[in-house]
Amino acid sequence: MDRTRITVEAKLLELASNHRWTWHAPTAELLASLPGAAADRHPVATVAGLEDGDWKSLLPDDALLDRIDAEHDELTALLESKPERPEIAYVSAEFGISELVPQYSGGLGILAGDHLKASSDLNLPLVGVGLFYREGFFHQEIQGVKQTERYERCDPELLGFVDTGAMVAVDVGKESVEAKVWKLAVGRVDLYALDTDVATNSADARAITDRLYSGDEEHRIQQELILGIGGLRALRAVGLDPAVVHLNEGHAGFLLLEKIQTELAAGADFDRAVELTKDGSVFTTHTPVPAGIDRFEPPLVETYLGQWAETNDVPLETLFELATSPDDEGEPKPFNMAVFCLNLTGAANGVSQLHGEVSRRLFASVPAGASIGAVTNGVHARTWVDPELAEVFTATLGDGWEAGDPDAWSRVRDLDDQVIKRLRTAGRQRLIDLIGRSGIDGTNLDPDALTIGFARRFATYKRADLLLTEPARLAKLLADDSRPIQFVFAGKAHPADKPGKQLMSKIVAFSRSAESNGRFVFIPDYEMGIARAMYAGCDVWLNNPIRPREASGTSGEKAALNGGLQCSILDGWWDEMYDGDNGWAIATSSSDSPAVRDKFEAASIYRLLEKEILPLFYSGAGRPTERWLDKVKHNWITLGPKVTATRMVADYRDQLYGPAMERVRVARSGSGGSR
Numbered sequence: 001m002d003r004t005r006i007t008v009e010a011k012l013l014e015l016a017s018n019h020r021w022t023w024h025a026p027t028a029e030l031l032a033s034l035p036g037a038a039a040d041r042h043p044v045a046t047v048a049g050l051e052d053g054d055w056k057s058l059l060p061d062d063a064l065l066d067r068i069d070a071e072h073d074e075l076t077a078l079l080e081s082k083p084e085r086p087e088i089a090y091v092s093a094e095f096g097i098s099e100l101v102p103q104y105s106g107g108l109g110i111l112a113g114d115h116l117k118a119s120s121d122l123n124l125p126l127v128g129v130g131l132f133y134r135e136g137f138f139h140q141e142i143q144g145v146k147q148t149e150r151y152e153r154c155d156p157e158l159l160g161f162v163d164t165g166a167m168v169a170v171d172v173g174k175e176s177v178e179a180k181v182w183k184l185a186v187g188r189v190d191l192y193a194l195d196t197d198v199a200t201n202s203a204d205a206r207a208i209t210d211r212l213y214s215g216d217e218e219h220r221i222q223q224e225l226i227l228g229i230g231g232l233r234a235l236r237a238v239g240l241d242p243a244v245v246h247l248n249e250g251h252a253g254f255l256l257l258e259k260i261q262t263e264l265a266a267g268a269d270f271d272r273a274v275e276l277t278k279d280g281s282v283f284t285t286h287t288p289v290p291a292g293i294d295r296f297e298p299p300l301v302e303t304y305l306g307q308w309a310e311t312n313d314v315p316l317e318t319l320f321e322l323a324t325s326p327d328d329e330g331e332p333k334p335f336n337m338a339v340f341c342l343n344l345t346g347a348a349n350g351v352s353q354l355h356g357e358v359s360r361r362l363f364a365s366v367p368a369g370a371s372i373g374a375v376t377n378g379v380h381a382r383t384w385v386d387p388e389l390a391e392v393f394t395a396t397l398g399d400g401w402e403a404g405d406p407d408a409w410s411r412v413r414d415l416d417d418q419v420i421k422r423l424r425t426a427g428r429q430r431l432i433d434l435i436g437r438s439g440i441d442g443t444n445l446d447p448d449a450l451t452i453g454f455a456r457r458f459a460t461y462k463r464a465d466l467l468l469t470e471p472a473r474l475a476k477l478l479a480d481d482s483r484p485i486q487f488v489f490a491g492k493a494h495p496a497d498k499p500g501k502q503l504m505s506k507i508v509a510f511s512r513s514a515e516s517n518g519r520f521v522f523i524p525d526y527e528m529g530i531a532r533a534m535y536a537g538c539d540v541w542l543n544n545p546i547r548p549r550e551a552s553g554t555s556g557e558k559a560a561l562n563g564g565l566q567c568s569i570l571d572g573w574w575d576e577m578y579d580g581d582n583g584w585a586i587a588t589s590s591s592d593s594p595a596v597r598d599k600f601e602a603a604s605i606y607r608l609l610e611k612e613i614l615p616l617f618y619s620g621a622g623r624p625t626e627r628w629l630d631k632v633k634h635n636w637i638t639l640g641p642k643v644t645a646t647r648m649v650a651d652y653r654d655q656l657y658g659p660a661m662e663r664v665r666v667a668r669s670g671s672g673g674s675r
């Protein structure tokens, strides 16, 4: 075996730049053992930073070189089985692959990352398409009790992105903007990301892909033009032409214009081009809240789509007809991206059964609205389950657990209670250690105490402050030394979301108050790494959105896989998976008054904590008790088969991608093979 520095370095770089290490523990451990490795440093940067002195100690280490060879051989074998031609393009404004690739803001992006990972596991012929944001999403800092935002410039090549050499040009208003195409490997799936920060662009054009969800409506329409129109062009520039596109939320909708343009250029008339575009596309909507939908004011659309309309000889009014909803306010009505996507895709879905229902109602005035289906979100088990617990699962349940095989999960009763207890305690301790490292006083936290987690974006509908509506009741719980309870909160508020920021400040202020008794903490700068520590360290996962505004929610699914029990409003995924015994349902009020509703629902949480959760957790000797563990096991048996991203992507494959490919096949054979 050739073991020169050059070959070993090349192997390490390949292992570090293929993000399979985010779910393949042996590779992650190998990379973490290299000199200079750190939790906040991408392994590509670690490998690139190895110096002569490091190599002097690495190259004679045969055991290490054997491990590198073995991991590299395994990755190579995996990549050899990769499908030759991707058939599906999954397009999203954000992807959460790892906290070390800061190209996501929250649930939507992490879902997209998990989708790619599960597609790799299932060996689906799928590629991802997104943007590369030079400054990613912001880092949250707390000054006083206020959130401030700090952006860090990132170098794509030190985050594992590889230059494809391809460039595409997109008309953005009057300007032709060039975008560079990067590629990020995620197991057997490639993610292509467009970046307008290239020297030949104007300063304004270079700034289009500067940051995720920052800036105004104009900045957003510019980003979406690059993502949509540029996205399909990027795939073609690297020699791919997937038959089916999957738009993850309306941000990607302009891709449909590029599809239409392609069909027009191939000789179809407009109606036929629309039909062909529909055949090969699917759309997933993610918000049940009308205000959450992407809309653009007509003058802005005229500025940015006028050129497209002229070039393709399609009246702008036609595009507006496809994108307006009678339900929207304003005259003329805004360009509604969700409506545009619904009108131009062959199938659409919401992200939980309840959200499907709500979406059918929300889009009742759009013809395609009535047929919106549902694929409930899932999470990538290997990414989210604590590696030690994952090993225990594999040893006792067999390999099928991570794909959600019910047979595997049915063996949960065979798990060793003592091992599970030890892992849960270790998880709490690691979370407490992390809290200490964040500079927060965690001295009154206890690795044996009932630990409640709440972490997600500080969007107001998620009501992070619901518990604070009864401060005296909360203080009493926090003061109880006989049955200690501790709360861990985390989350960022969107920089422009003032009410969301106020919520966050309230939580931070309470965490520092005397009433918190050092048992209510807020961890700043929430990201995937903190999330993992919380799932493994929390006994109960609290989720109290205003029903039915949480389209799915996924953090609870990640907590559930790690053995955390839900205490949640019956919304999103929990509405369909709660069975009366695998966690707790917070009662929902039907009052029209927000104050009455919040009071009622907060009281329900307190009742559950006081009468059910605390008594069960402390129901006898041992922490937690056998009865608590029984509930945790029931949680695993009932939810394990349902909450994985493998189940989710298999549903997409069977219910949406398969039929779309069939539509495309029929359309192509129908047109006499002229295309």
Ligand SMILES: *Cc1c(COP(=O)(O)O)cnc(C)c1O
Residues within 6 Å of the ligand: 105, 106, 107, 108, 110, 455, 456, 457, 526, 527, 528, 531, 552, 553, 554, 555, 556, 558
């Ligand atoms: C899972 C996850 C989310 C999504 O949480 P929801 O429960 O869907 O709101 C947000 N941020 C991070 C870092 C996550 O891991």
